[in-house]
Every structure is written in structure tokens, then in C-alpha cells.
Amino acid sequence: MADFGTPGIYQPEPARIKSITIEGFRSLRSIQNLELPRLSVLIGANGAGKSTLIRFFEMLSWMLKSKNLQEFVLRHGGGDDQFFMGARKTPRIHAELCLETSTGYNDYRFDLAHISAGDTVMVMNEAYRYSAHDIPTKAKWTEIEAVGKESSLLEKKHKTAQTIVNLLRQCSTYQFHDTSINAAMHNRWDVTESFRLRSDGGNLAAVLLDLRKTDGKRYELIVRQIRRVLPAFKDFVLEEEAGKVLLRWVGNQSDKIFGSHLTSDGSLRLFCLLTLLNLPPTRLPDVMLFDEPELGLHPHAITLVAEMFKRLSKRRQILIATQSPYLVDCFELENIIIASANNGETLLRNLPREQYQAWLDDDYQLSDIWLKQVVGGME
16 A cells, blocks of 8 residues: 555644635636645536646746746747736736645745746746734735746745745646657666656656565555556566666566557556556655546546545645546545636636535436536536
């Protein structure tokens, strides 16, 4: 089983992003105090803007990891494309986040303004504060006077600033969709690149080889879980050659060794997901984002992966964007966030149980009330 702490020893609740306000980022014109459970499942139709929320957290990670905000902007179409309907209509992006720890709330806010020269952005009006749980009023903001093309929060040594940076810089998106002939997972990988699984699963073979060497029980658990979904699967064939390893496996019915190029897309994605979700929490980022993880998976595999998401959310914060009714039905009403589109604007909202409990009492599943458009998210 995955390692989620030592039984009998009190462990404080891990830090999490409690709520967010976003104004003017791409299609997110005005999202006010959206609550983010430790396990958030974002559902909605194509084009509703689910991925936009994920891109926002990616931007935060680039901004606070190594002052790479401008690189993020360049890779994602330039500065003007980051503003709702363009910078002429929306001159400023505003964001405010509340991060909760075991003792209180660490808040962070900032603005982004467009710079026409070079089509880039400027960071301004940064501020942070800490408010203890046992104090009823919020603390005053500590303003950061600096204005520039990168965040100045990283330079602050205050504990609150460091807490915010350490959590938000670890927002990592996992998307194992690319299984094409040129996908990274088909390449030989240096065996030393094995501590964390890459966001595209490229170094899967190196991670599996490391687990087999250093944590045999965890490796065997991954193999058993794969067999539950793919009965023909026997084991991985991981052979180190000149410091590199290639992803291969063998089945139950013959000695033929299959390379990743002979493996179905769904099977490769399953290999990546089950390996990632079984890694020790110390080898995982604090905030994990998944964009349509169900793609290509059998319903039985979706159920297995959902249970692992729920287990891991006790130690890490997880945000999933999905269109799968099978996946939605694996979670509770409190986990769901509805995304819908209105005249180019993305609307995001939580689902209060008191409004929809009657449907659940009548034996409707979450996917039923979603697909019947009771909660929206189909437009």
C-alpha cells in the first residue's frame, strides 16, 4: 500500500489551497472565493474552460519556481492572450489565494498588467499575510512595493512568504495523453532520472526500475494493480544498458517481450497513472493537477484510479478536470466543481449538498444529475 504516514502518530493536516479568486485570466473573467477541497473534480463540456483553471496553477508554478513567468507567457501565446478578451478589454489580471495550514491561513494576492512592448506582462501589487485560526479577524496585508516582470515574493524571507512559495511552486500538471511514436516514454532514459515521474510520463521506465531496486513491495503492488485491469500482463522487463533503460513488458501467454510502441495508448496511460499514484508522498508535489486522466481507460481502470486519487488526497491536494461520467460517480458531491461557459466567460461553482441531496436520496448518481443538466456544466 502507498505510504500515507505512520499509524498512531498524529500528523498535522497538510497545507492546501483553500480558496481562490481570479479576475481577468483568459476565460476566467470573475471567479470569486471558489472553494477547493483537498480532492476537487472539475466537470464541464468541451470548451467550458476546465483546462484554463489548470493553466492558471501552471502559471503560478512557473512564476514562483524559478522566476519563469515570462517563459510561461511566451510559450502560451504571449501576454495579450492571458487576459480575458485581450488586454484592451481587460487591462489587469487580479488573483488572490488562501492557503490553509494546520495553524492558520496564508493569503497571497497579485496583479498582472500587460506590456505592449514585447507583448509580455508585469507583476505588481503583490502582498501576503498570515491569520491564525484562533483569531477572528484577518491580519493586515504586507505589501511588496517592487514591480517587475517576475514575482518578488521569492526574495522575501518571512515565514508566510516562504510557506506560500513552497506550496504554489509545486503545482504540477500530469497529462499522459501523448503516446504517439515520438512520445518521450518510448525513449531510453537515464536511470538516474528516477526520483519523480515527469509530467508526460517520459521517464516511467527509470522510475519503475528504481522502485524495483529500492522498494520491492511498492513495485509489486503496481504490478498487481495492472494485472487487475490487464490480465494478460505479467511483469515489466527493465534492463539497464549503458546507464539507460527502456520501457518493456512481458505477458502471461508467451515469452515475447513487448516494447512501448507495441502497447495500446490506454495501457501506457494506465502504467503511468498507477506508478505515479503509488509513489511515496515524498516523491510527489504538494499540489497535483490532472487533465482528463480517464482518457483511454476501461471503466474498471477508472474505478481503480479514482480510489487511489481519494487515498492520495489525504496527503496531497488533487485537482482533476474530467468529462467522464464513470469518474464523476466515484466521488462525493462536495468534491465536484461545475464549469460552464457564458459568452466566452468560464463560470466555476461548488455544489451545495442541501440543493441536490433530494436527487441523491432518490438513487440518482452524480453523473445522472450532471447529464440531466440539473447542476449545469453541459453547455
